Amino acid sequence: YELFKKEYRDTWQDILIKFKESTQYTETGKTIAQRQQLFNKSAKRFTQSLVALSKAHGIETAFVMAGSIVNQDVSLGYAYTTPGTEDFFMERCHADTDAIIGHFKAHI
DSSP: OHHHHHHTTTTHHHHHHHHHHHHTTTOOSSOHHHHHHHHHHHHHHHHHHHHHHHHHHOOOOEEEEEOSOTTTOTTOEEEEEOGGGTTHHHHHHSOOHHHHHHHHHHTO
16 A cells, blocks of 8 residues: 555545546445436536536537446446437437447447
8 A cells, every 4th residue: 555655645545536436436245226327427427527527628429428338237328419419419420319228238
């Protein structure tokens, strides 16, 4: 621990915070309802961050997310686009939102 702090003198606390945050997305011992709740909370948090970036800096984004446990997370899929990228998936991928989520899930 001390060597880690010494090696990453200026960023060690940020690294540990991000690690702690990331572990909540990989916990597999949760029930389906708990995973759904965490997924929805995460999707909302990501969306709010992207909306803020779009408003403040004009950054346009499109993203897709899905649950990582195939048999358990069938209903966990979400796609979001900021106003400047509303037609991104249709124009670039020739797929609507549901199709793009399906394609994404096939790669998990």
